[in-house]
Amino acid sequence: MSGPRPTPLLSVSGLTKRLPGADRPVTVLDNINLRIDAGETVALTGESGSGKSTLLHVIAGLEPADDGHIRLDGQDLAALDDTGRAALRRDRIGIVFQQFNLIPSLTVAQNVVFQARLAGRNKASWTAALIDRLGLAEHAAKYPEDLSGGQQQRVAIGRALAPRPALLLADEPTGNLDEATGDAVLDLMLELVSETGAALLMVTHSQRLAGRLSRILHLSHGRIAG
Numbered sequence: 074m075s076g077p078r079p080t081p082l083l084s085v086s087g088l089t090k091r092l093p094g095a096d097r098p099v100t101v102l103d104n105i106n107l108r109i110d111a112g113e114t115v116a117l118t119g120e121s122g123s124g125k126s127t128l129l130h131v132i133a134g135l136e137p138a139d140d141g142h143i144r145l146d147g148q149d150l151a152a153l154d155d156t157g158r159a160a161l162r163r164d165r166i167g168i169v170f171q172q173f174n175l176i177p178s179l180t181v182a183q184n185v186v187f188q189a190r191l192a193g194r195n196k197a198s199w200t201a202a203l204i205d206r207l208g209l210a211e212h213a214a215k216y217p218e219d220l221s222g223g224q225q226q227r228v229a230i231g232r233a234l235a236p237r238p239a240l241l242l243a244d245e246p247t248g249n250l251d252e253a254t255g256d257a258v259l260d261l262m263l264e265l266v267s268e269t270g271a272a273l274l275m276v277t278h279s280q281r282l283a284g285r286l287s288r289i290l291h292l293s294h295g296r297i298a299g
Contacts, residue, residue, distance in 0.1 A: 080147065081108035082272050083132070083240055088141035090124070090131055101127050103295035105141070111239070114266060114273040116283035119292035125276040128292065129242045132274070133166055134158035146239060163192050167233030167271070169243040169262075173225045175217040175232075182213040184228050189235035200235055207231045207261065223254035227261065234265050241266055243275040247282065259285065 090102035101124040109115055119125050130136040132143055134150050143150040145165055150158060162168070167188070175184050185204055189195040204210055207227040217225055226246060233241060246262065247255030259282055266273045275286065283289045291298045 079110065082111040082113075082146060083107075083109040083274070084142075084144040085132065086142050088128075088131065088143065089139050090127060090136070091139050100295055102131065105295075105297055107290060107297055109240070109272050109274060111272055112267075112270055113288065114263065114286040115275070116286040116289045117274060117276045117292060118278065118280065118283050118289060121278070123292045124295055125292050126244050129244050129274065129276055133162055133168055133242055163188070164236070165239045167236065167238035167241040169226075169229050169233045169241065169246045171245040171248045173217070173229045175225060175228055177217050180214050180216055181209050181220070181228050184217065185209075185231040185235055188232050192236040194236045199237075203231050203235060203265070206265065223250050223258060226250060226258050230258070230262050230265070234269060234271070237269050238271055241271045241273045243273065245276055245278065248278070255282070
């Protein structure tokens with residue numbers, strides 16, 4: 074007989090998000106419920122405009138929810154003010170954006186350690202190993218403008234994982250890359266997530282890539298199936 078299921082790392086219950094519409098508010102997330110356990114990798118699929126990115130932004134505390142609760146390690150985001158949500162993102166959440174969002178005035182190495190320094194967890198040995206694993210050692214002193222798209226995305230992944238977050242949120246992390254480069258980037262991201270013990274929630278339009286994660290959720294008409 075199995076024991077009780079462990080407390081999830083991420084728990085979302087009754088989450089609703091509305092956006093302004095021409096005549097009335099439009100419900101883009103409708104009573105969303107999901108849970109992600111520590112170390113789990115989850116793909117979030119859905120049609121363009123279905124609210125996938127909005128869901129990631131709300132989970133990260135970048136946008137407010139209208140109803141419902143989001144708990145990360147038992148901490149309810151609704152109970153936090155802006156400063157508290159920013160601290161939670163800094164300390165517990167890594168975010169990989171589709172557009173990379175690197176800081177152009179910082180070198181590759183400086184971009185990678187940026188988030189870890191903000192979190193007060195910049196461990197030089199881990200950062201050096203991470204840059205090496207990302208295949209960026211020979212590019213460490215370069216600036217983002219000198220890198221290919223795949224290299225820039227590797228820097229973005231390194232920056233998100235450098236503080237060893239509990240939860241990694243990735244929004245179409247291979248969307249701007251060709252298939253071979255995208256596969257290599259996902260390979261590396263899954264390896265590093267496994268090594269750090271982070272949970273991963275990844276938005277993707279690719280069923281092929283989604284199938285490589287441990288579970289697939291599908292968002293349609295503001296609701297989740299899967």
